[in-house]
Amino acid sequence: MVSLLEKWFGTQRTHPDFRFRGFLFSALLFISSSFVFFIYYNLVIDYFPPMLIANSVSLFFCIIGGYYLLIKKRPKVAATILQLIVSIDTFILILIDGNEEFALVFAFLTPVMGVFLLGYRNGSILSLVYFAGIFYFCFTQMDTWQPEIFLPISLIHFSFIYSLLLIVSFFYDSSRRKAYQMMEETNRQLQELATTDVLTKLRNRRYMEDQLLNAIGNHYIAMLDVDDFKKVNDQFGHDQGDKVLIKLAEVLMHNIDLLDTVGRWGGEEFIIIFAEQNLAQLEEKLKQLNYSVAHTDFGIGRPITISIGLANHYANRHRDCIRAMDQALYDAKANGKNTYSIAS
Numbered sequence: 001m002v003s004l005l006e007k008w009f010g011t012q013r014t015h016p017d018f019r020f021r022g023f024l025f026s027a028l029l030f031i032s033s034s035f036v037f038f039i040y041y042n043l044v045i046d047y048f049p050p051m052l053i054a055n056s057v058s059l060f061f062c063i064i065g066g067y068y069l070l071i072k073k074r075p076k077v078a079a080t081i082l083q084l085i086v087s088i089d090t091f092i093l094i095l096i097d098g099n100e101e102f103a104l105v106f107a108f109l110t111p112v113m114g115v116f117l118l119g120y121r122n123g124s125i126l127s128l129v130y131f132a133g134i135f136y137f138c139f140t141q142m143d144t145w146q147p148e149i150f151l152p153i154s155l156i157h158f159s160f161i162y163s164l165l166l167i168v169s170f171f172y173d174s175s176r177r178k179a180y181q182m183m184e185e186t187n188r189q190l191q192e193l194a195t196t197d198v199l200t201k202l203r204n205r206r207y208m209e210d211q212l213l214n215a216i217g218n219h220y221i222a223m224l225d226v227d228d229f230k231k232v233n234d235q236f237g238h239d240q241g242d243k244v245l246i247k248l249a250e251v252l253m254h255n256i257d258l259l260d261t262v263g264r265w266g267g268e269e270f271i272i273i274f275a276e277q278n279l280a281q282l283e284e285k286l287k288q289l290n291y292s293v294a295h296t297d298f299g300i301g302r303p304i305t306i307s308i309g310l311a312n313h314y315a316n317r318h319r320d321c322i323r324a325m326d327q328a329l330y331d332a333k334a335n336g337k338n339t340y341s342i343a344s
């Protein structure tokens with residue numbers, strides 16, 4: 001059943017929107033059923049054309065709401081339609097039936113449902129406008145209502161409870177949304193931290209492996225390794241070595257295309273996932289990478305070079321492809337470094 005709803009709503013059960021859409025769906029279903037019953041009631045049991053028309057129009061709009069929820073997948077539009085149906089319908093009930101206490105009781109739905117469905121800002125505006133309408137109507141006609149007149153004290157009670165419901169709904173919903181926003185932001189930051197390399201601020205190995213394992217189709221990937229980096233550390237110290245890695249990350253970022261992804265694989269090894277599929281073009285890129293790194297001033301008074309191993313990657317043969325890339329890198333090192341090699 002839940003799987004079916006997931007399909008209808010176009011969202012997964014774990015997504016917070018799923019509950020909202022579920023509520024909309026149940027509310028539309030419940031309200032439509034009541035309208036069907038009252039159409040039957042006003043047609044067969046107690047023929048009353050005004051309510052018959054009002055209920056038929058409302059039912060029509062419920063169907064439109066359902067269409068926006070399930071077919072167009074636009075829950076906000078469906079929510080607005082639902083809210084308008086409830087508000088307008090209770091107002092019509094009051095207009096048509098006069099001093100019917102159940103109509104006024106239904107009016108209490110507006111601040112609660114409005115804030116929940118439309119958000120605390122739009123919902124509050126709608127509730128206030130709605131309150132002004134009801135208040136005006138009660139105030140101007142309450143002394144002529146039949147069979148009982150509506151007393152000013154009752155209007156005060158009504159206004160008090162309506163305001164209270166609006167205030168409680170407003171603060172409840174605004175705090176709920178704020179808490180949710182903060183949670184989303186924290187999750188985003190955690191996700192960012194979990195996928196970012198602390199030193200270079202590039203994507204880390206976890207992120208790159210996820211990308212590779214979830215990639216569709218094949219991509220060229222390259223492993224880049226700093227040549228003789230141990231000597232850099234030994235000669236200039238570990239801190240200076242770190243600075244070289246940070247600078248190298250910048251150089252790599254500047255030399256890849258927008259759709260390529262570069263990350264730090266670990267130590268002095270970096271990996272690039274290329275969007276480019278043409279091998280000849282890729283070779284040009286690799287040459288350019290070797291050239292750019294070798295001609296960058298790393299602030300240590302000597303050049304830094306890299307060796308690159310390129311291989312084709314298929315998600316279903318991940319380990320083999322990484323091994324092939326490592327072998328290509330090894331070949332580039334064996335060929336004298338500061339060059340690239342392509343896995344056969």
Ligand SMILES: Nc1nc2c(ncn2[C@@H]2O[C@H](COP(=O)(O)OP(=O)(O)OP(=O)(O)O)[C@@H](O)[C@H]2O)c(=O)[nH]1
Pocket residue numbers: 199225226227228229230231233237238239240241242245266267268333
């Ligand atoms: N400064 C610094 N050094 C690191 C970091 N990670 C790994 N290293 C150093 O990188 C060096 C890698 O040395 P090797 O694996 O022997 O390779 P290499 O000296 O670059 O030699 P080739 O790969 O054959 O060119 C080691 O000295 C590591 O300590 C780091 O985050 N910062």
